Amino acid sequence: MKIALTVNGKLHDIDIDPGEYLLDVLRRIGYKSVRRSCNSASCGTCTVLLNGKPILSCSTFAASVDGQNIETVEGMADGEKLHPIQEAILEEGGAQCGYCIPGLIMAGEALLRENSDPSDEEIKLALNGNICRCTGYEPQNRAIKKAAKVMRGELDD
Amino acid sequence: MTDSFVTVGKPKRKVDGLAIVRGKPVYTPDYDMPDALVVKLLRSPHAHALVKNIETEQAKLINDVVDIFTFSDVERIPYTRAGQGYPEPSPYDTFLLDRKVRYVGDPVAIVAAKTEKAAKDALRNIKVEYEILDAVLEMKEATKEGAPIIHDESECAGVYDKSRNIAAHYEMDLGDVEETLKTCDVVIERTYHIDTQLHAALEPHNALTYLDSVGRLIVITSTQVPFHCRRILSHIFNKPIADIRVIKPRIGGGFGGKQSVIVEPYAALVTIKTGKPARITYTREEVSMATNIRHEMSFDVTVGAMRDGKIKAISLHGISNTGAYGEHSLTTFMVSGSKTLPLYNKVEAVHFGGDIVYTNLPPAGAYRGYGAPQGLFPLDCAIDELAYEIKMDPLKLKEINSIREGETSPIFEIMGEGREGVPQTMKSCKLQECIDLGKNEIGWESKRGKKIRNGSKVRGVGCALAMQGSGIPKVDMGAARIKMNEDGSFNLLVGATDLGTGSDTILAQIAAEVLTVPLERVIVYSSDTDITPFDVGAYASSTTYVSGNAVRLAAEKVKDRLFELAGKYLERSVSELSLQSGIITCKDGPSVSLSELCTVHMYTFNQQQISESASFVGEESPPPFAASFAEVEVDTDTGKIALLNFVSYADCGVALNPIQAIGQLEGASMQGIGWALFEDIIYGKNGRMLTNDFFTYKVPSRMDYGKLTCRLVDSYEPTGPFGAKSIGEIGIDTPIPAIANAIFDATGIRLRHAPFKSERVLFEILNMEV
Numbered sequence: 001m002k003i004a005l006t007v008n009g010k011l012h013d014i015d016i017d018p019g020e021y022l023l024d025v026l027r028r029i030g031y032k033s034v035r036r037s038c039n040s041a042s043c044g045t046c047t048v049l050l051n052g053k054p055i056l057s058c059s060t061f062a063a064s065v066d067g068q069n070i071e072t073v074e075g076m077a078d079g080e081k082l083h084p085i086q087e088a089i090l091e092e093g094g095a096q097c098g099y100c101i102p103g104l105i106m107a108g109e110a111l112l113r114e115n116s117d118p119s120d121e122e123i124k125l126a127l128n129g130n131i132c133r134c135t136g137y138e139p140q141n142r143a144i145k146k147a148a149k150v151m152r153g154e155l156d157d
Numbered sequence: 158m159t160d161s162f163v164t165v166g167k168p169k170r171k172v173d174g175l176a177i178v179r180g181k182p183v184y185t186p187d188y189d190m191p192d193a194l195v196v197k198l199l200r201s202p203h204a205h206a207l208v209k210n211i212e213t214e215q216a217k218l219i220n221d222v223v224d225i226f227t228f229s230d231v232e233r234i235p236y237t238r239a240g241q242g243y244p245e246p247s248p249y250d251t252f253l254l255d256r257k258v259r260y261v262g263d264p265v266a267i268v269a270a271k272t273e274k275a276a277k278d279a280l281r282n283i284k285v286e287y288e289i290l291d292a293v294l295e296m297k298e299a300t301k302e303g304a305p306i307i308h309d310e311s312e313c314a315g316v317y318d319k320s321r322n323i324a325a326h327y328e329m330d331l332g333d334v335e336e337t338l339k340t341c342d343v344v345i346e347r348t349y350h351i352d353t354q355l356h357a358a359l360e361p362h363n364a365l366t367y368l369d370s371v372g373r374l375i376v377i378t379s380t381q382v383p384f385h386c387r388r389i390l391s392h393i394f395n396k397p398i399a400d401i402r403v404i405k406p407r408i409g410g411g412f413g414g415k416q417s418v419i420v421e422p423y424a425a426l427v428t429i430k431t432g433k434p435a436r437i438t439y440t441r442e443e444v445s446m447a448t449n450i451r452h453e454m455s456f457d458v459t460v461g462a463m464r465d466g467k468i469k470a471i472s473l474h475g476i477s478n479t480g481a482y483g484e485h486s487l488t489t490f491m492v493s494g495s496k497t498l499p500l501y502n503k504v505e506a507v508h509f510g511g512d513i514v515y516t517n518l519p520p521a522g523a524y525r526g527y528g529a530p531q532g533l534f535p536l537d538c539a540i541d542e543l544a545y546e547i548k549m550d551p552l553k554l555k556e557i558n559s560i561r562e563g564e565t566s567p568i569f570e571i572m573g574e575g576r577e578g579v580p581q582t583m584k585s586c587k588l589q590e591c592i593d594l595g596k597n598e599i600g601w602e603s604k605r606g607k608k609i610r611n612g613s614k615v616r617g618v619g620c621a622l623a624m625q626g627s628g629i630p631k632v633d634m635g636a637a638r639i640k641m642n643e644d645g646s647f648n649l650l651v652g653a654t655d656l657g658t659g660s661d662t663i664l665a666q667i668a669a670e671v672l673t674v675p676l677e678r679v680i681v682y683s684s685d686t687d688i689t690p691f692d693v694g695a696y697a698s699s700t701t702y703v704s705g706n707a708v709r710l711a712a713e714k715v716k717d718r719l720f721e722l723a724g725k726y727l728e729r730s731v732s733e734l735s736l737q738s739g740i741i742t743c744k745d746g747p748s749v750s751l752s753e754l755c756t757v758h759m760y761t762f763n764q765q766q767i768s769e770s771a772s773f774v775g776e777e778s779p780p781p782f783a784a785s786f787a788e789v790e791v792d793t794d795t796g797k798i799a800l801l802n803f804v805s806y807a808d809c810g811v812a813l814n815p816i817q818a819i820g821q822l823e824g825a826s827m828q829g830i831g832w833a834l835f836e837d838i839i840y841g842k843n844g845r846m847l848t849n850d851f852f853t854y855k856v857p858s859r860m861d862y863g864k865l866t867c868r869l870v871d872s873y874e875p876t877g878p879f880g881a882k883s884i885g886e887i888g889i890d891t892p893i894p895a896i897a898n899a900i901f902d903a904t905g906i907r908l909r910h911a912p913f914k915s916e917r918v919l920f921e922i923l924n925m926e927v
Binding site for chain 1: 174182
């Protein structure tokens with residue numbers, strides 16, 4: 001079957017199998033930041049934004065999001081200029097192996113769009129579904145806090 | 158000490174960071190190979206069985222199924238999957254496919270198909286007839302009379318005692334423990350048990366193989382040990398090393414789980430047999446139950462001391478569960494002694510020993526800490542128990558008995574990894590500073606023994622001290638090559654394997670420091686067996702120390718060469734030259750930039766490629782040290798344990814990149830916290846791992862802890878590159894004993910079986926009330 005997806009503002013007409021998951025379709029058309037880890041909606045690695053809300057692409061049928069708007073980490077930077085969350089992750093040491101990072105950045109972005117000044121507890125709660133086995137979470141939580149500050153204009157990036 | 162450094166000792170961003178945050182295709186699964194065959198494995202549903210008959214004809218008829226291989230299609234060559242120095246101190250007890258299966262998940266057939274769907278269909282249509290054998294599902298049953306023999310095949314080599322399922326055995330004595338115990342005022346004798354753990358790296362094990370234009374086997378794989386991988390593949394397929402190239406892209410986490418050669422041979426077989434590219438990607442369930450897990454261990458621990466707190470004798474006698482195959486069996490067990498016992502170096506007598514046994518459970522292997530956490534749990538907690546017995550602050554007891562700078566332990570020389578060790582005296586040991594700072598941070602004096610209550614909840618604090626190593630001395634070799642470009646930049650080629658630890662970054666920092674160029678002028682390429690020099694790989698906390706020293710030596714050779722060439726070019730003697738910020742200057746004025754110097758040597762003057770290589774093997778393995786503290790709150794109505802605060806201070810010498818180094822300590826601490834409190838593997842009655850996904854196997858998430866405070870103390874290791882030693886593993890050693898000791902401080906309950914599940918605490922509370 002054919003579906004249309006807008007990914008990071010670009011329209012794609014794609015042939016898919018009806019049973020295909022969004023994760024596989026996005027990877028197939030080149031969005032390799034969308035990665036598989038648990039394949040059972042329990043680790044957050046494959047998080048993308050669907051119409052601005054975080055979803056798990058490993059367990060979302062591609063056919064079910066026909067005609068809708070997807071955002072991945074490939075669309076976050078403005079040319080050479082990184083998004084404040086990307087910048088803060090680098091600055092705070094929030095990425096080690098980096099496998100969880102695209103999903104984490106998208107979940108963080110969704111949080112900051114809703115809440116521009118989240119508390120530590122709100123950050124932990126919003127990102128609780130994004131597992132990281134490398135960092136011990138502290139630098140990632142700090143990075144989101146810092147990015148929020150930058151985005152509010154209270155801190156230069 | 159670090160003030161004079163320009164690039165090392167600074168919190169530089171990771172050199173691979175930009176690609177990571179932009180989601181660039183940098184991991185093995187991101188390599189496109191449109192016509193790669195999908196490789197899938199049919200796995201045994203039985204823990205121990207013989208394949209009586211296997212019928213693949215029907216499955217081969219399925220559309221898009223290319224071929225199916227069983228044990229009769231492969232040469233019977235025993236090997237070990239352990240990525241270790243050669244010859245490996247692990248038994249050769251594994252076959253690519255065998256007529257016998259030894260755990261639930263052992264491969265029975267390899268399917269190659271054009272599509273994922275066809276491969277799965279084929280798996281369902283292979284008919285296997287098994288003769289089911291009795292299985293060993295408890296490690297304590299393995300050596301009993303009449304227990305089924307797991308490795309009865311004649312081709313196996315290096316197994317300690319096949320007839321009793323003992324993969325390996327080790328025993329050492331220093332002095333006479335029994336006699337010394339007779340002279341002690343107090344003797345503590347206990348048994349501690351520690352369950353296995355999953356690595357749970359987020360990138361599943363996967364590999365892509367193909368033949369290049371001249372028929373060489375190319376293997377792109379998520380591995381910690383590319384050179385060992387090449388050697389093992391060469392052995393399995395009887396193929397010259399020259400005909401194999403292993404490329405390691407970025408790795409999505411390893412923690413030791415990718416220190417064995419697991420998936421590569423299956424894809425390689427398909428490529429060799431069909432001539433076609435092949436890709437294998439394990440599912441999460443396969444990663445959990447059919448790669449490697451941690452060695453479950455149990456130790457009888459005896460500690461003898463005088464009333465004043467002087468510890469005189471320690472004995473650790475144990476058993477380790479290596480599962481169906483023996484990779485890393487001897488060495489992990491030895492490390493549970495060799496990287497814990499030297500900590501308490503004032504003793505007069507030490508015993509360490511035990512068996513590493515086969516069971517019909519998933520094979521254990523390397524895992525961050527590599528046995529040290531399993532040894533430290535009984536050792537540290539028994540000393541903690543002793544402290545309460547003699548009414549002494551347990552931290553004080555550990556403090557007065559532990560090793561300090563300028564001291565040694567005979568254990569260093571007696572125990573290495575799979576062989577004897579090397580003698581060494583601590584040239585850097587800031588354990589006292591770790592203790593003092595950690596103690597203040599947790600509020601030890603005001604909280605210990607206070608049992609602060611809030612309704613049904615009661616609080617307590619616990620501590621643990623730890624050490625690790627920095628590479629395997631006289632075994633691990635790392636090498637580096639530096640090649641200069643005419644813009645004054647350098648290519649740094651290393652065999653070292655960055656698995657997310659930041660090693661590419663710190664190795665570049667070392668080269669940049671020596672060559673006085675900005676970090677951006679050093680371009681790192683790591684782990685490609687055709688291009689980079691040899692390195693044993695990322696394990697044993699070796700990269701900073703071993704590979705780092707190799708990079709420093711290579712950079713210094715380049716620097717010497719630059720002086721020599723600049724001397725001729727500027728017509729001055731070398732002794733008149735100095736290098737600063739990428740410019741070589743003579744005392745009397747003339748100077749030349751590195752860019753100009755390289756350019757003239759490439760195109761016009763004394764033409765040559767400026768390039769040098771160096772190798773390094775450690776003569777010793779300077780241990781990092783740590784002092785950790787846990788504060789817990791136990792709900793005495795439910796047994797629920799909340800970790801309020803975990804504090805860890807470590808001495809890793811000079812932190813070449815403080816942010817990355819603290820990240821290692823934080824990440825390892827969290828992994829240890831998970832193992833202590835949440836991560837629990839459950840097997841079904843038939844030996845099948847039931848907790849093989851992230852729903853049933855609970856790794857810690859952001860809401861599962863209170864505070865985590867990890868810091869480094871000032872230290873300088875004179876044998877390390879710019880004063881550095883290791884930090885990758887040590888953080889995982891302390892959470893289990895520190896949390897166990899904190900639970901005791903809160904409740905008076907000694908938990909001697911990790912992980913500390915709430916129901917275990919509750920049962921103990923109920924027992925106490927009865």
